[in-house]
Amino acid sequence: MAIHKEHELHSRRWGRNLGLGLALGLFVALVFGLTIVKVSRQDEHGNPPSAKATP
Amino acid sequence: MTDFSAIDTSKEAGFSDFVQLLKPRVMSLVVFTALVGLIVAPVPVHPFIAFTSILFIALGGGASGALNMWYDADIDRIMRRTAGRPIPAGRIAGGEALGFGLALSLLSCLMLGLAANWFAGAFLAFTIFFYAVVYTMWLKRLTPQNIVIGGAAGAFPPMIGWAVATGGVSLESLLMFALIFVWTPPHFWALALFMKDDYSKAGVPMLTVTHGRPTTRKHILAYTLLLAPVALSLAFTSIGGPTYLVAAILLNAWFILGAVQIARRSEAAAEADGYKAEKAFFRFSLAYLFLHFGALMVEESLHAFALGGW
Numbered sequence: 170m171a172i173h174k175e176h177e178l179h180s181r182r183w184g185r186n187l188g189l190g191l192a193l194g195l196f197v198a199l200v201f202g203l204t205i206v207k208v209s210r211q212d213e214h215g216n217p218p219s220a221k222a223t224p
Numbered sequence: 225m226t227d228f229s230a231i232d233t234s235k236e237a238g239f240s241d242f243v244q245l246l247k248p249r250v251m252s253l254v255v256f257t258a259l260v261g262l263i264v265a266p267v268p269v270h271p272f273i274a275f276t277s278i279l280f281i282a283l284g285g286g287a288s289g290a291l292n293m294w295y296d297a298d299i300d301r302i303m304r305r306t307a308g309r310p311i312p313a314g315r316i317a318g319g320e321a322l323g324f325g326l327a328l329s330l331l332s333c334l335m336l337g338l339a340a341n342w343f344a345g346a347f348l349a350f351t352i353f354f355y356a357v358v359y360t361m362w363l364k365r366l367t368p369q370n371i372v373i374g375g376a377a378g379a380f381p382p383m384i385g386w387a388v389a390t391g392g393v394s395l396e397s398l399l400m401f402a403l404i405f406v407w408t409p410p411h412f413w414a415l416a417l418f419m420k421d422d423y424s425k426a427g428v429p430m431l432t433v434t435h436g437r438p439t440t441r442k443h444i445l446a447y448t449l450l451l452a453p454v455a456l457s458l459a460f461t462s463i464g465g466p467t468y469l470v471a472a473i474l475l476n477a478w479f480i481l482g483a484v485q486i487a488r489r490s491e492a493a494a495e496a497d498g499y500k501a502e503k504a505f506f507r508f509s510l511a512y513l514f515l516h517f518g519a520l521m522v523e524e525s526l527h528a529f530a531l532g533g534w
Contacts, residue, residue, distance in 0.1 A: 178236060181236060181237075181238045182236070184238050184239045184240075185237070185238055185239045185242075187239070188239035188242075188243075189239075199276055199279070199335075202272050202276070203272070203273070203276055203338070203339055206270055206272045206273060210270065
């Protein structure tokens, strides 16, 4: 068996790596987005300081 | 070359096995109820914060599912329904699932705390603790009331959603909790009536096994009757309204009717028609919860048109 042959195991590992990569990418995007929202808006809910709670 | 086959490649975990550890079907319920709790809360939340919060609440719920599968691997191996889960099937090692669950628990609570507020983050941590330790480790194998108390874990998400927006607890969020809490026992016992899992072999005291099926039928009716006032009282809070009230009256009347039918049936009659009434009741119980929370959403969206509420 040639060493470069694609085994089913490799495709499964590739799937796992791809999934992990996408999850990490999403996480980075989330933290970035949170930062933008938190920095550009004031209170802990991400609302502008003028926003009043509506009943 | 006898150890040539020592690496069993057929059993290496794929990405989907890790997803399966998170119990995606339970997660969908968590996402929906937490989202409703967040949206109906009186404090507006920035859409991105809301999205992130719901995501990490779901991830926390998934993490508790992974911890549950780690601890319950011995039971899952015995029962037919669960034998195909990643750990009993040998695709993921127990320790791996434990690490996965713990890491995701920590991450989700921290991120929820950072994204929303620390009360919500701590609440999520408590929910994970409740499901993984109180329910899975202490109660599940100890008492036939396991489902009743364990149901609390599944009932916390709308309260967490509410906490994301308000940073606290209120009558409304407690009633949303109570709605799921009291709904869980009849929902699961109806399933236990027709699934006939090998719980006794696995050493899990299910009410159907410990107290018999006729008792379980009566218990379903009792909890369904208890559920109606909880569901109706939500209509008279700040998040309820006429639309919710009408929906709640209809849904509860239907639910009680189904429970009465189940309570009156003998096991022989149920056996004869293949547990038709029990299966219908179980299916309806899912719609019941979905529509109650859906009605709360409708009330909230009617506010935009100066309608909804009282």
